[in-house]
Amino acid sequence: MTMRPSLPIAALLGAALSFLPGCESTKSSGPSPSDTRSQDTASVQASEAWARARVGDRITYAFTATQGPSPRGGGGTARSLQGQLTLEVVAVQQPWVWVRAAFSDESGKPFSQARLAQDLLFPVRADTTRPLDVPHGGKATAEVVSGAGRSWEAVRYVNDQRPVDGPLRTRVYANTPGPLYLMRGLVEAGTESSGFGMPGGVKLTLREVREGSAEASAPVPALERPLGPGAFYERFVDVAGTPPGTQRVCFSAERGYLLRTEGPVEANAAPCSDFSQAEPEPLEELLMGLPWEVLSAGDWPPASAASATRGTFSAEGRNVPALIEQSSENVEGTQRVFSQTYAAEPWAPGLAGMPYEVRFQPLASNTERVVTGGKNEPEGGTRIVRWGSWLAGAK
DSSP, X not given: OOOOOSOOHHHHHHTTOBOOOOSOEEEOSSXXXXXXXXXXXXXXXXXXXXXXXXXXXXXXXXXXXXEOOBTTTTBOOOEEEEEEEEEEEEEEETTEEEEEEEEEOTTSOOOSSGGGSSOEEEEEESSOSSOOOOOOOSEEEEEEEEETTEEEEEEEEEEEOGGGTOOEEEEEEESSOGGGGGGTTEEEEEEEOOTTSOOEEEEEEEEEEEOXXXXXXXXXXXXXXXXXXXXXXXXXEEOTTSOOEEEEEEEEEETTEEEEEEEEOOTTSOTTOOOTTOOOEEHHHHHHHHHHHHHHHOSSSOGGGTTOEEEEEEETTEEEEEEEEEEEEEETTEEEEEEEEEESSTTOGGGTTOOHHHHTXXXXXXXXXXXXXXXXXXXXXXXXXXXXXXXTTOO
């Protein structure tokens, strides 16, 4: 059975984000053949720069995320979120580069919203286990764009799907990425929704660049709050139509691309040892989606848990404060009871090492059927049973 992540970022962005014009730029009528070659070279440069990563390499982007009332008459009010995103290399132990991502408000203070309240750590391989290439897509235009107090020769990619009720998607990548390798050379990005989707959008613009020192060094930090790469989680699944079993979700990252795999736990296989079939996702795409997720899903706990009762979630000897939400439904004379268990505090110490994705999913979901005599008979469900780091040397 294939489990679906709670943060399918590509889907979140696909039809519901907004591009707002960003940095000042000087455009040409279109890229010449040499411009195209320059961008191909830029992708290689950004990829190879991971091998030269230094502690202290740092880039900061300003971001804006907005969502408006549904155009279908669903009501609601407009929502917005502004702040900055900072990525910094905090340790290098080749072939791994350890990066910390932190969201903060416009004054540099942590957000109150749980989904963005804590910094996230992720190791990135400076080499690759297989060729990785995700085409930029869209119409390309060569230009010079301003960002972080300097000018960048760049290529702007515009993918306009509004004629088919899709988004207007724009990405600007520097021809000579330099320290922007942390985001594959990204200078500016945005996506704008249209048609019948949720109006609003997300915009990202380069604000600050800082290069580290070749003499700087730091120990590998503990992987307590992983974005994903370097970590895994396992979920026991027992649902109708499939044999019960445990599914393992693994995360890795190589040269600016995130990799995610999922499959049955194999007793004799090393955990998370094969990412050959994982679909690569550019790091910038996932990070752009996180503020949008805050506006879409709201603060924590989820609205569905408003009437939840307090309890405890236990796994591998760890006990975590939980919220247990229950509901019932009668279908053709059969009464069923549904329960969802959420982490009361998604950053609780007991969840240390859990990938970001699963912290904001139900930790357990169960269905019971009410039978004669008023007793509840289990019909199946899912439950997180294990999580942690698979990366050798990670703490």
